[in-house]
Amino acid sequence: MSGSARSEIFAHLREAGRGESEENIQRERLSLGSASAPAPPATEICQAFILNVLKNQGSVACVNNRAEAVQAIAHYLYPHFHNYRLVTGNDPRLAAMPWRDAGVLPRFGSLEAGEPVALSFARLGVVETGAAVTWTSKANPAANNFLPEHHIVLVDKNDLVPTMEKAWERIHHALEKTGRPRGINFIAGPSSTADIEGELIYGAHGPHRWHVVLLGDVPVDAQNIARAAQRNQC
Amino acid sequence: MEQHSEAFLDNASKALKNGEQAQRRDRITSLASQIRAAAVERFEEFDGLKHHIKKIRQHSLDNLDYYLSQFEKEAVHNGSQVHFARNSEDLNSLVLDICQQHDARRVAKGKSIVTEETGLNSFLQSAGLSVMETDLGEYIIQQAGETSSHIVSPALHKSANEIRELFQQKHDLGARELRETSDLVVEARDVLREHFLQAEVGIIGANALIAENGYSMLVTNEGNGDLCANLPRVLIICTTIDRVLPLAEDATAMSRLLARSATGQLQSCYTSFYSGPRREGEIDGPLETHFVLLDNKRSNILSSDYREILECMRCGACLNHCPIYNSVGGQAYGSVHSGPIGSVLTPLLTSLEHSHLLPNACTSCGRCAAVCPAEIPLPDLLRDLRHEEGIKKLSAPRWRYGLKLHSWLARHPSIYQTLAAISIRILYQLGRKRGGFSKLPFASGWTSQRDFPVPQERTFTQLYKAKMKQSNER
Numbered sequence A: 001m002s003g004s005a006r007s008e009i010f011a012h013l014r015e016a017g018r019g020e021s022e023e024n025i026q027r028e029r030l031s032l033g034s035a036s037a038p039a040p041p042a043t044e045i046c047q048a049f050i051l052n053v054l055k056n057q058g059s060v061a062c063v064n065n066r067a068e069a070v071q072a073i074a075h076y077l078y079p080h081f082h083n084y085r086l087v088t089g090n091d092p093r094l095a096a097m098p099w100r101d102a103g104v105l106p107r108f109g110s111l112e113a114g115e116p117v118a119l120s121f122a123r124l125g126v127v128e129t130g131a132a133v134t135w136t137s138k139a140n141p142a143a144n145n146f147l148p149e150h151h152i153v154l155v156d157k158n159d160l161v162p163t164m165e166k167a168w169e170r171i172h173h174a175l176e177k178t179g180r181p182r183g184i185n186f187i188a189g190p191s192s193t194a195d196i197e198g199e200l201i202y203g204a205h206g207p208h209r210w211h212v213v214l215l216g217d218v219p220v221d222a223q224n225i226a227r228a229a230q231r232n233q234c
Numbered sequence B: 001m002e003q004h005s006e007a008f009l010d011n012a013s014k015a016l017k018n019g020e021q022a023q024r025r026d027r028i029t030s031l032a033s034q035i036r037a038a039a040v041e042r043f044e045e046f047d048g049l050k051h052h053i054k055k056i057r058q059h060s061l062d063n064l065d066y067y068l069s070q071f072e073k074e075a076v077h078n079g080s081q082v083h084f085a086r087n088s089e090d091l092n093s094l095v096l097d098i099c100q101q102h103d104a105r106r107v108a109k110g111k112s113i114v115t116e117e118t119g120l121n122s123f124l125q126s127a128g129l130s131v132m133e134t135d136l137g138e139y140i141i142q143q144a145g146e147t148s149s150h151i152v153s154p155a156l157h158k159s160a161n162e163i164r165e166l167f168q169q170k171h172d173l174g175a176r177e178l179r180e181t182s183d184l185v186v187e188a189r190d191v192l193r194e195h196f197l198q199a200e201v202g203i204i205g206a207n208a209l210i211a212e213n214g215y216s217m218l219v220t221n222e223g224n225g226d227l228c229a230n231l232p233r234v235l236i237i238c239t240t241i242d243r244v245l246p247l248a249e250d251a252t253a254m255s256r257l258l259a260r261s262a263t264g265q266l267q268s269c270y271t272s273f274y275s276g277p278r279r280e281g282e283i284d285g286p287l288e289t290h291f292v293l294l295d296n297k298r299s300n301i302l303s304s305d306y307r308e309i310l311e312c313m314r315c316g317a318c319l320n321h322c323p324i325y326n327s328v329g330g331q332a333y334g335s336v337h338s339g340p341i342g343s344v345l346t347p348l349l350t351s352l353e354h355s356h357l358l359p360n361a362c363t364s365c366g367r368c369a370a371v372c373p374a375e376i377p378l379p380d381l382l383r384d385l386r387h388e389e390g391i392k393k394l395s396a397p398r399w400r401y402g403l404k405l406h407s408w409l410a411r412h413p414s415i416y417q418t419l420a421a422i423s424i425r426i427l428y429q430l431g432r433k434r435g436g437f438s439k440l441p442f443a444s445g446w447t448s449q450r451d452f453p454v455p456q457e458r459t460f461t462q463l464y465k466a467k468m469k470q471s472n473e474r
């Protein structure tokens, strides 16, 4: 059925179409250029990213290096869970972190029932939308992004890009080497719903808390914004 | 596509009597409109972006055969299987075939208006499958056995109380009371979590297809679509052929308009791109990914004067801003699509004969066109459909004769003005003392909701003429 359906549908489309050559079509698309992006909420890139993450109802911790990242994660875990356990993918970048120094006990793999918190290492952070970009792989099981109650994402300052257009440039470039994954996810905040009388509730299906750990040389002003917000959120 | 739009007038009359529902609808849609307005205002380049996306959409539709086959090639390259469906029957049986090949018994569904259009759920259920909607709003109406009342919030017509009662009936609650809205959400989350984990097949829709890399784009806030896409063994993505955009950046640029117009966000919580099966070494994800691409008259619409309707991005803004939608609610339309977009799309996807009342559900106020991020001239398309309705003589004779009479009068201004002056004078004389009419012949619909105000003694034209005469004499 699908075969004949295909030819019927394409026959209709060809009738309706302009019958341009591939070259002309591509040239026309090129001439349309790229879209305009919204202005960032601050000129400094970390500050803008943090402000948008907060807007998406995420929380942010800023850290200078991997040792501090592990400490920050421990600080996040204990008040919520009274332990230092989390699940994370088999990402070599995460395996190499000094977990023991802060007493954090990662389990490497995919989230299972009864495990409330997972950590992912973002490939990119998109300033425009306050989003973390991940893609599926051996090192990044999808369940870790969508099933936990708390989702912690590590974003390297060097991986921040201003817009979604720039994000695609980086993604396509990275995928040239590895081939395309089956899923690419731009995640911007905890899972939410307003389906009952328009009231906004977090934790519809996925995480009800979304915590970003921004790693790198983050300017003090940006750090202060994150810290002030955390104090308010506590 | 199942539709009951013939009953629009009866449904609308009934809906007008449900004041509580109307108030709730008004509250939610006004809130959505305000949030949208604030988000659009913050984005200075919003209009520029609208024009850009309009050009991209037109370019894609102009060359749809090219882009659709490019999409197909790339999706297959990613390891997906691509199927084409001419109509609802094709889509439903393609999906059932895939489920049966995998001995599937349970299906978890993300929100997909396309499969509502084809009636997929009841088709799969009659073949013995258990099908669970997982978007919270869709889940609620599925449990209640009702249809969607809003493109973005399908259960907008239901109060939290009604939903609580529904869960009390359908779920084994024990001692749990579900007092707060958040309790209701957690309850649904727990029930659906089980289903996600057991389902063998996940079905999702797509907001766009990307020709350059063969991915679909799915935009959600709940993340249910992502669970459907990642947990079951088989993923089926159902969408229509007109959703293709040339580049990945075109899809995310469109999502800028969509997120702001629908919910005022910078980006919905999850903007996800899927294509192909689990890759080597991965521990989760589907073993097979299928795209089922539906035509269902879209290729006809493409070569008609209504082609712009295919540029709709399903944001719901036209519903939120429509006085008719706000008065009668989505279910009155008797179709999967309601509001201004539904009033154009339903006749095109079914037949004008069965749904000609819908294009009349319009006051020509123009608010829908003003807020539509796809710049679709909805009032013009509705007028064109009414014009067709007139040519085909589909409306009741008394309407047609009434309109003929009106058009004759409009072309004879002196008679029109004389008659208007007489009737205004009569109304003035009759109502002068009472201050308003609670009943009027031929206007019982109007007076059922409010009093008809008493007009002034003379018409505007009479006053204007008198004024002109005075100033000429001076």
Ligand code: SF4
Binding pocket: B261, B311, B312, B313, B314, B315, B316, B317, B318, B319, B341, B368, B371, B372, B373, B374, B375, B376, B378
């Ligand atoms: S017609 Fe326009 S406003 Fe209405 S849902 Fe579609 S894109 Fe949104």
